[in-house]
Amino acid sequence: MNDQPQLDAIRRAPKVLLHDHLDGGLRPQTIIDLARETGYTGLPTTDAEELRAWFRAAADSGSLERYLTTFDHTVGVMQTREALVRVAAECAEDLADDGVVYAEVRFAPEQHTSTGLSLDEVVTAVLDGFQAGSQGRGIRVGTLLTAMRHQARSMEIAELAVRYRDVGVAGFDIAGAEAGYPPTRHLDAFEYLQRENAHFTIHAGEGFGLPSIWQAIQWCGADRLGHGVRIIDDIQVAADGTAKLGRLAAYVRDKRIPLEMCPTSNLQTGAADSLAEHPIGLLRRLHFRVTVNTDNRLMSDTSVSKEFAALVQTFGYDWDDLLWFTVNAMKSAFIPFDDRLALINGVIKPGFAKLKWQA
Numbered sequence: 001m002n003d004q005p006q007l008d009a010i011r012r013a014p015k016v017l018l019h020d021h022l023d024g025g026l027r028p029q030t031i032i033d034l035a036r037e038t039g040y041t042g043l044p045t046t047d048a049e050e051l052r053a054w055f056r057a058a059a060d061s062g063s064l065e066r067y068l069t070t071f072d073h074t075v076g077v078m079q080t081r082e083a084l085v086r087v088a089a090e091c092a093e094d095l096a097d098d099g100v101v102y103a104e105v106r107f108a109p110e111q112h113t114s115t116g117l118s119l120d121e122v123v124t125a126v127l128d129g130f131q132a133g134s135q136g137r138g139i140r141v142g143t144l145l146t147a148m149r150h151q152a153r154s155m156e157i158a159e160l161a162v163r164y165r166d167v168g169v170a171g172f173d174i175a176g177a178e179a180g181y182p183p184t185r186h187l188d189a190f191e192y193l194q195r196e197n198a199h200f201t202i203h204a205g206e207g208f209g210l211p212s213i214w215q216a217i218q219w220c221g222a223d224r225l226g227h228g229v230r231i232i233d234d235i236q237v238a239a240d241g242t243a244k245l246g247r248l249a250a251y252v253r254d255k256r257i258p259l260e261m262c263p264t265s266n267l268q269t270g271a272a273d274s275l276a277e278h279p280i281g282l283l284r285r286l287h288f289r290v291t292v293n294t295d296n297r298l299m300s301d302t303s304v305s306k307e308f309a310a311l312v313q314t315f316g317y318d319w320d321d322l323l324w325f326t327v328n329a330m331k332s333a334f335i336p337f338d339d340r341l342a343l344i345n346g347v348i349k350p351g352f353a354k355l356k357w358q359a
């Protein structure tokens with residue numbers, strides 16, 4: 001038995017992804033094709049490999065606000081039904097190719113209406129694309145509808161999420177620049193979702209600190225935290241390694257609130273300085289409910305397998321650690337309990353067991 005998982009074996013493991021943006025995961029060639037077909041003229045280059053490198057470099061900006069400007073190009077080419085169907089189908093194919101068996105992929109419908117699509121048309125196009133791309137590939141893709149936190153359409157988007165919840169929409173989210181846009185700006189939407197027994201996650205504790213996490217949980221009632229890395233600001237570690245948790249950190253751990261951690265993305269936005277210093281190491285050691293995610297596969301040139309492989313390299317994680325992250329993620333998904341259990345016991349545990357003993 002080899003306890004140090006390698007990238008090719010990790011790719012074959014049945015993985016779960018909870019935090020991935022549809023408009024952050026396009027294939028470079030698809031962006032170029034769609035720009036030509038839809039008349040988008042803003043791309044920095046029309047060479048696919050150059051474009052791949054451009055996104056990675058431009059996103060390496062050290063600030064969330066600058067990182068987010070790279071989405072102008074992806075959102076810019078996702079303004080027709082055909083484009084949305086293609087991007088969603090390819091997303092499902094690429095995730096399946098990486099060995100992801102369950103994914104929740106998010107996007108903001110309000111950003112895809114500039115040529116006249118209605119919010120409903122946007123959502124149905126993406127759902128159709130996910131269905132086409134998942135067919136026969138051993139992956140299930142759920143959709144999260146995101147509202148942009150600097151805009152004022154969260155109630156509409158929350159209603160959209162409830163309307164489509166039985167046909168593929170698993171939940172709701174807010175994203176965009178965090179500083180200056182606290183989650184409580186959208187309290188009415190979150191209260192509505194709670195009354196509807198609907199699920200939601202909130203990007204919090206990425207570009208801003210503890211107050212954002214506190215509001216997301218205690219005012220808005222978030223089921224999960226997108227990133228949540230700044231929760232370490234409420235943890236004191238002594239020289240001998242023992243940790244003392246403040247009240248908010250203790251609450252997050254005690255309540256098993258899932259943290260959708262996205263290590264590479266955090267390095268690019270400056271939310272962490274290096275992988276070795278990334279809070280995931282401490283939070284995993286302290287048994288927070290940590291999950292491992294991609295955030296934006298294009299901007300970070302990443303995949304779940306690559307994120308896992310980097311963590312293995314940095315923290316020495318073994319197959320049991322990777323299984324633990326995966327089961328954490330599956331337990332935290334926004335689909336029914338029976339479905340989660342079936343995937344854990346029928347797919348994830350047997351898949352990891354096979355790889356662990358093959359290695």
Ligand SMILES: O=c1[nH]cnc2c1ncn2[C@H]1C[C@H](O)[C@@H](CO)O1
Binds near residue numbers: 023295
């Ligand atoms: O990591 C992120 N933090 C906040 N907002 C983000 C992040 N990644 C992507 N977004 C934004 C940009 C996208 O256009 C939007 C919807 O997917 O969500």
Ligand SMILES: [Zn+2]
Binds near residue numbers: 021226295
């Ligand atoms: Zn995100």
